[in-house]
Amino acid sequence: MKYILLMSGTKAGVDGYHKWSQKDVEAHMTVLRSISQELSKSGEFVATQGLADPNEAKCVRGEKSGVPVTDGIFPESKEFLLGYWIVDVASPDRAYAIASRISAAPGPGGVPTNMPIEVRGFAEHRQSER
Amino acid sequence: MGKTWDTESEHLLRELAPQVLGAVARRFRDFASAEDAVQEAMLAAFRQWPQEGVPENPRGWLIQVASRRMADHLRREISRRERETAIAGETEEAAPMTELESDMDPNDTLILLFMCCHPALTTSSAIALTLRAVGGLTTAEIANAFLVPEATMAQRISRAKQSIKASGVPFRLPPLQERTQQLPSVLHVLYLIFNEGYVSSIGPHLQRLDIAREAIRLTRSLQALLPDNAELAGLLSLMLLTDARRAARTGPEEQLIPLDKQDRSLWDRTEIAEGTELLRHALSKGSVGLYQLQAAIAAVHDEAERAEDTDWPQILALYELLKQVSPSPMVTLNHAIAAAMVQGPSKGLELLKALERDSRLTGHYRLDAVRGHLLEMIGDHENAVKHYRIAAARTTSLPEQKYLMAQAARLEEARS
Amino acid sequence: MKYMLMMNTMRAGAGVPDWSQRDLQAHVAFMMRLNKELHESGELASAEGLSFPDQAKLVRAGSDGLPVTDGVFPESKEFLAGFWIIDVDAPERAYAIAGRISAAPGPGGAPLNMPIEVRPVMSAPPREML
Numbered sequence: 001m002k003y004i005l006l007m008s009g010t011k012a013g014v015d016g017y018h019k020w021s022q023k024d025v026e027a028h029m030t031v032l033r034s035i036s037q038e039l040s041k042s043g044e045f046v047a048t049q050g051l052a053d054p055n056e057a058k059c060v061r062g063e064k065s066g067v068p069v070t071d072g073i074f075p076e077s078k079e080f081l082l083g084y085w086i087v088d089v090a091s092p093d094r095a096y097a098i099a100s101r102i103s104a105a106p107g108p109g110g111v112p113t114n115m116p117i118e119v120r121g122f123a124e125h126r127q128s129e130r
Numbered sequence: 131m132g133k134t135w136d137t138e139s140e141h142l143l144r145e146l147a148p149q150v151l152g153a154v155a156r157r158f159r160d161f162a163s164a165e166d167a168v169q170e171a172m173l174a175a176f177r178q179w180p181q182e183g184v185p186e187n188p189r190g191w192l193i194q195v196a197s198r199r200m201a202d203h204l205r206r207e208i209s210r211r212e213r214e215t216a217i218a219g220e221t222e223e224a225a226p227m228t229e230l231e232s233d234m235d236p237n238d239t240l241i242l243l244f245m246c247c248h249p250a251l252t253t254s255s256a257i258a259l260t261l262r263a264v265g266g267l268t269t270a271e272i273a274n275a276f277l278v279p280e281a282t283m284a285q286r287i288s289r290a291k292q293s294i295k296a297s298g299v300p301f302r303l304p305p306l307q308e309r310t311q312q313l314p315s316v317l318h319v320l321y322l323i324f325n326e327g328y329v330s331s332i333g334p335h336l337q338r339l340d341i342a343r344e345a346i347r348l349t350r351s352l353q354a355l356l357p358d359n360a361e362l363a364g365l366l367s368l369m370l371l372t373d374a375r376r377a378a379r380t381g382p383e384e385q386l387i388p389l390d391k392q393d394r395s396l397w398d399r400t401e402i403a404e405g406t407e408l409l410r411h412a413l414s415k416g417s418v419g420l421y422q423l424q425a426a427i428a429a430v431h432d433e434a435e436r437a438e439d440t441d442w443p444q445i446l447a448l449y450e451l452l453k454q455v456s457p458s459p460m461v462t463l464n465h466a467i468a469a470a471m472v473q474g475p476s477k478g479l480e481l482l483k484a485l486e487r488d489s490r491l492t493g494h495y496r497l498d499a500v501r502g503h504l505l506e507m508i509g510d511h512e513n514a515v516k517h518y519r520i521a522a523a524r525t526t527s528l529p530e531q532k533y534l535m536a537q538a539a540r541l542e543e544a545r546s
Numbered sequence: 547m548k549y550m551l552m553m554n555t556m557r558a559g560a561g562v563p564d565w566s567q568r569d570l571q572a573h574v575a576f577m578m579r580l581n582k583e584l585h586e587s588g589e590l591a592s593a594e595g596l597s598f599p600d601q602a603k604l605v606r607a608g609s610d611g612l613p614v615t616d617g618v619f620p621e622s623k624e625f626l627a628g629f630w631i632i633d634v635d636a637p638e639r640a641y642a643i644a645g646r647i648s649a650a651p652g653p654g655g656a657p658l659n660m661p662i663e664v665r666p667v668m669s670a671p672p673r674e675m676l
Contacts, residue, residue, distance in 0.1 A: 057665045116604045277548075278633055282591055285585060286588030
């Protein structure tokens with residue numbers, strides 16, 4: 001069964017991340033990378049993407065004329081998606097276990113970030129129903 | 131049992147692809163379907179040859195399989211048309227193998243390159259089609275190199291062929307004047323393949339292929355066919371001189387190592403020698419173009435035993451020439467770095483000022499990355515950190531983002 | 547260049563909306579047509595619909611390494627309902643596609659004008675640093 005594991009953060013949170021020491025960034029990336037590699041080996045890996053900085057985010061609405069209206073205005077408190085993993089696992093518990101490892105990836109001083117990872121399933125049909 | 135399967139066999143198979151495509155496309159007068167048929171024959175070969183051994187006549191084998199696919203396709207097309215229009219048609223028989231074999235044209239690679247890199251195509255279509263039709267890569271391999279699903283890449287290739295059909299490009303070598311006009315498009319596509327193919331170390335389909343090497347291989351075949359073309363030799367030289375540094379460019383954790391910190395003992399001296407010789411040959415032709423100049427700059431870097439031995443004044447002079455021959459914001463950026471190395475960082479920063487109002491660079495991360503680097507050189511660490519971080523936020527390359535964040539972190543740690 | 551286009555939903559509005567059957571079908575048909583177009587142009591890398599947020603779980607690493615899971619979210623939280631990953635030649639094209647998604651039909655066939663978040667995906671190759 002496929003699950004998506006979502007890592008999010010506010011702009012303030014991301015700014016904080018950019019101030020981590022070199023060593024701390026290395027350590028964090030190393031753990032995330034080794035999780036991805038393990039998932040590749042176990043055959044549970046489907047996809048992973050990192051998203052660019054939230055400051056690069058744009059919000060687009062469709063005009064009736066067909067011309068898109070674009071702006072970069074979001075509430076300060078908005079949680080932006082930073083990256084995701086899509087995994088194909090035998091049970092929801094396995095998805096939670098993987099999410100837990102991502103959450104445990106080290107932050108400043110090697111302390112686990114303990115960031116919340118949202119775990120979602122996929123819709124029955126390919127299109128979302130909204 | 132034929133010859134056993136190894137890297138050499140794989141190489142041979144890929145080399146045969148454009149030859150087979152040339153023969154089949156010419157015989158059946160349908161490039162798009164022929165290309166599909168040849169791809170199917172390639173996939174069959176990749177499946178069967180490792181098990182059964184390489185056939186005695188590999189080219190003949192591929193032609194036979196591809197032409198059978200073509201004949202099947204034609205029969206299906208004709209019955210479909212017959213059903214649709216109730217007009218009796220002729221079923222074209224697949225030509226016997228010997229007749230097709232004699233349809234070999236040494237210009238096929240050239241014809242295909244001009245076709246696949248035709249200016250009517252978008253660069254992403256041209257890249258995809260060139261790698262499949264001329265490079266003999268499978269759709270899956272190309273998809274992996276550009277990090278898109280196989281189905282997406284297959285569509286991109288289909289669309290590319292539709293564009294070719296729509297623009298009425300015939301399957302023959304364009305006349306000399308057209309070739310001269312269109313060669314820059316071909317070179318541009320090859321250059322992009324060299325720079326944009328990305329080997330990912332994570333994922334279910336770990337890549338066996340090295341896209342940069344494929345670009346070199348294709349450029350090499352083209353250069354052998356057009357040995358008197360200076361810019362083409364320049365492009366191949368640039369690729370070799372850049373590729374030579376590959377082993378030193380990334381660390382064990384995929385981190386980027388800048389030129390001035392690379393372990394030069396890891397540089398490939400054979401590639402450097404070949405690249406330098408090609409460059410000398412290109413420059414002897416008299417004309418001086420974009421790729422030759424870039425290659426010359428790479429050669430100056432590559433000939434320095436240590437970073438501190440780099441002949442920056444020569445590099446600066448080459449960038450000044452490049453600014454005249456092919457001005458662009460990127461050239462100006464690199465020129466600013468060279469000027470900083472020769473005349474001091476303030477000079478470099480001054481040159482960057484001219485770019486501030488260039489809308490092509492607005493929000494572009496490299497401007498901030500270079501500014502950060504120059505501000506660091508001048509000792510303004512506070513602002514250097516600021517610009518490294520802005521650049522890190524704006525880049526869409528993870529390794530570069532890490533690198534830029536590391537520079538900011540390093541400077542900040544030094545300050546405290 | 548790759549972009550992620552995100553369609554969000556508020557918790558309160560989640561689940562199959564109480565539109566008419568016809569309106570629901572028109573919405574789904576619109577999305578299918580758009581996805582087909584994007585597939586045919588070779589621009590669509592991925593299109594996914596996620597399951598309803600009532601199934602969402604937030605996972606953190608517990609102190610013993612085991613996952614701590616909970617399904618409680620603030621009322622104001624936005625949930626990802628669906629996303630597209632597209633590979634296009636210019637940002638304007640990404641905004642245009644987002645604009646079209648935004649204009650997907652809702653009740654009475656009127657364009658929903660949903661805000662679609664557009665973010666670049668970290669997919670560029672590394673360039674040699676001079």
